[in-house]
Amino acid sequence: MDIKHAKDYLYWLYFQYLLITCCYVLEPWEQSMFHTIFITVFAMVVYTGYVFVPIHIHLAFEFFSQIFGGQHESTVAIMN
Amino acid sequence: ILYFQKNGISNGGLYKRPFNEHFEQAPMYVAVFTYLGFGVGTLFGYLRDFMRAWGLEKCHLATEREEQKDFVPLYQDFENFYTRNLYMRIRDNWNRPICSVPGPQFDLMERVTDDFNWTFRFTGRCIKDVINMGSYNYLGFAETDANALKTVADVLQRYGTGVCSTRQEMGNIDKHVELENLVARFLDVEAAMVFGMGFATNSMNIPALVGKGCLILSDELNHTSLVLGARLSGATIRVFKHNNMQSLEKLLRDAIAHGQPRSHRAWKKILILVEGIYSMEGSIVRLPEIVTLKKKYKAYLYLDEAHSIGAVGPTGRGVVEYFGMDPDDVDVLMGTFTKSFGAAGGYIAGKKELVDFLRTHSHSATYATSMCPPVAEQIIRAMKCVMGLDGTTQGLQRVCQLSENTRYFRQRLHEMGFIVYGNDDSPVVPLLLYMPGKIGAFARRMLDKNIGVVVVGFPATPIGESRARFCVSAAHTREMLDTVSGADVLMKLTSDGKGAGRSYKSGNEEVDGSYTS
Secondary structure: OHHHHHHHHHHHHHHHHHHHOOOOOOOHHHHHHHHHHHHHHHHHHHHHHHHHHHHHHHHHHHHHHHHHHOOOHHHOOOOO | OOOOOOOOHHHOOOOOOOOOEEOOOOOHHHHHHHHHHHHHHHHHHHHHHHHHHOOOOOOOOOOOOHHHOOOOOOOOOHHHHHHHHHHHHHHHHOOOOEOOOOOOEEEEEEEEOOOOOOOOEEEEEEEEEEEEOOOOOOOOOOOOOOOOOHHHHHHHHHHOOOOOOEOOOOOOOHHHHHHHHHHHHHHOOOEEEEEOOHHHHHHHHHHHHOOOOOEEEEEOOOOHHHHHHHHHHOOEEEEEOOOOHHHHHHHHHHHHHHOOOOOOOOOOOEEEEEEOEOOOOOOEOOHHHHHHHHHHHOOEEEEEOOOOOOOOOOOOOOHHHHOOOOHHHOOEEEEEOOOOOOOOOEEEEEOHHHHHHHHHHOHHHHHOEOOOHHHHHHHHHHHHHHHOOOOOOHHHHHHHHHHHHHHHHHHHHHHOOOOEOEEOOOOEEEEEOOOHHHHHHHHHHHHHOOEEOEEEOOOOOOOOOOEEEEEOOOOOOHHHHHHHHHOHHHHHHOOOOOOOOOOOHHHOOOOOOOOOO
């Protein structure tokens, strides 16, 4: 019963995607072409986000903490 | 979200009852998705046109011949592009052939297509008892009951079907005279004249009333018949915003202050063209304000009550009665018998001088065949029923049933959170769909559930506002209205609106895995 529920929910999501992007009216081969392009673009966006976003956030965090927090760790002189 | 509701108090004592109209705007993401959908459709349209031009795909439409390819292109404008690439894909939702009387339920012939709507073929089966939410059957007079149609059958036996002449020659039958007297009595005016076709009533009589040197002020959403009549007359046409009295007043003041364009002489006549109920919006005209303006600036008023006669007003006399006004205030009352009386034809009513003038000067009276007798008898019997002259209260019951059905249906749709345009009392209910993909999906899914609806897109509506238009009828029972408004097609499809909890969860009572098609 739950699996049926989940399957219907997934089908509903797929149907909404078809309606919103106007894929519902296209012929099957046009739909396949659109799905391929869309999934490719989406995958590229996800990959770029995965690769670049954490590094940029880390660098931005360090930049701002340098302005507000004062000295960076590596510029502190080592006391002997 | 722009949501405004006018209660009529703003104009002091002009309105005797609250005037509630809604023209809600959709949330921003809906507009974005709509344009996105049209963008995808346009891109694929260019792709298909490219394939057709280069011979990769067979072209089913009209194209120029090889020798004509260097001349001015004939099929490159947006309208042809739209027809080829977007309309053809969902064309199976229009022009569906009916094989029974268009009552509250009707039968459809089943049509399938093998090549994506370029050609259709009939399977031979009939889809029975489809709930009819598209026919203009407001009072339910589209019926085949033998008792009700007894007088019509008698007239058919006596007069036959053809008239074979125009009104001015040999086509003036006593049934026409009887009908005209009845129409004048129904509307409480001095005289009326009937014509064989509703569209022709408008387009052939406006040229008889106004000509060059006159000014026509017409609403921006007027029907094609009014626009055609206005253009044929040769008068100057100025358009004011839909139901917007400030715009109309400004135009009137400019017209009177400046006069005709180059000579600055006064206009011979100023005619205001409005409709009682606008069929695409479901809005009712602001008649008290227009009559005040008309009296102040001495203009004439032409009121087209095609959808409102019989459908609004406590006893079905149209918008004039709905607002409690005097029919003498409106100069030309026009209406059709197609919508509420189950027949065909139109009428023009007003003062006796006006109607006598039209009898001699109207193109329709001189050249068009007059109404055929069985149709005239159907109108006579329907009108007598509405007025109560046949001795029963059936007519009044129908009018009350219609207003009750309208209120109930609109209230249900509003509760569910859908965006519905128009006045609360109009039986025309447009439900906004917005996205192009939903137009085809909505109509097909509703037909699967045995409900027949009319969906409208561009060019009948603005491109971003496609809608499904329901026409409530007095013959609909409450169960039918419940079936229609509760169809989970509405839930599944339109997940926008005021966000009143229309997610998957709220509409899943009827989930039965039948979507894997």
